[in-house]
Amino acid sequence: MTQTVQLPAVPSPDRAAAVFLILHIVAMFGAFMMLGPAFDFPEVLRYPSADRFALFAANQSVIRPTYWVLTMTGVTQILISVLLFHVAGSRRGAFATLALTFGTLAGLCQALGFGRWVILIPYLVEQAGLGQAGAGLLEGAFNHYSGMLVGEHLANIFWGIWLASMNVTLLRTTDISRGFCWFGLVMSPVLILLAGEQIGISGDILDPLVDFGFPLLAVWHLLLAVQLLQRRGGAHFQPLGRGWTVASAALAAGMAAPALL
Template sequence: MTSRTTAAAMIVAAALVNIAFAVLGAVFDYPDVLGHPPAEVLATFGAAEVTVAGWFAVLALGAALQAPIAIGVGRLSDARAMRWAVPVGIAAAVVQVIGLLRWPLLVPGWAAAAAGGDPSAVDSFATANRVLGTIVGETGGYVLTAGWTALVLVALGGRFAGRAFTVLGAVAAALILLGVLSPLDFPLVDLANFAGYVLWSVWLVVFAGILLIRARRQTSSSARVRATSTS
């Protein structure tokens, strides 16, 4: 993972996640649909199964890119915080992918069984939502994504890209972490968590831009050194 490939992964991840989230909101009323009765969610899913399952796969792909991003960012510093950040970032990708892939891999079968009158399919779906969705994918994802962001900021320090970059990342991480309170139905928690992910996407794209600028400067500097040595 060079600086350029890391930057590309950041931009692609931010684009995939936000586009997929927007489309799922339009065609599946996601994530609000999760507050509906499980049988109703399965029926809604079944009405647009191919589209919904496909976009959840795209969302999972965007989340999976956090693993190579964590590896690439890990090469920017040898600080202890960064050594922790790499496995935390990979773990964040893993738990989110596990949570999201239940939609294209498991839910189609439950939706078909529920449509055929099998009540156990609804129970299985509800259990998967609690375990794979709320506990693993969401809560695990919130904690690990926020933790990775904080560790990266600590490792890089304010000199890497200035105070605004650090503040943006810190605020995004704090708002994402608030998502762990979502099951308690505190007011505005879900909105704050959503805002956190939007800010985090912006921070990721800004991060990518910084990496590309630094890579260009290093290339130009190397070219000047080679030109000087051969003159």
């Protein structure tokens, strides 16, 4: 008589995905808030290299660890992409694979773009202080390549494709709120449009997208985390109540308020 061996149940990725979604958004927006007063971010990225060097040297005790946190958000983006791929379950298909691929690429590009401030820029600032004339040229080249091309242009395109693919996957494989998924789908072109600055799209168009689009993107991440925590590894998602809708709208308004003042 053959004895059936029962394997232990695989833990649901819901809770882990929710935790990383929250950590990702808190780390990203908290770091950007730190960089504003300490480094005149994001305007500083358009300054001459010498001005960036001076600001970095004066405040690197804050700037360097803050960019280390932002570099780690590239890693959390990859973890989120992998965990949400498994949240989709056995019914996942081509869109889930697209989400996994482009979410991983977005995280890698973000880490490469932000990471230059942790290791490379301190070295170039030191060399500039020693009178090395080529330090500014190298910093400008890396600012355009590692920063603008990899960290902003490609990362935002990949991020937008990930967001669109992820929401289509959730629509096709789960019973999560339809309105929530359509909200994410509407947001995905905003990320792709943000890649346009590096190819000449005016800041007059992009500034409102950043000021109001990113708070809405943060709300999407947090609402997905809430629904995953409420699901607790079950088969069905709980509908979002009116309280969460009102709270998320208030949060988005609060995050966008500085742009209006």
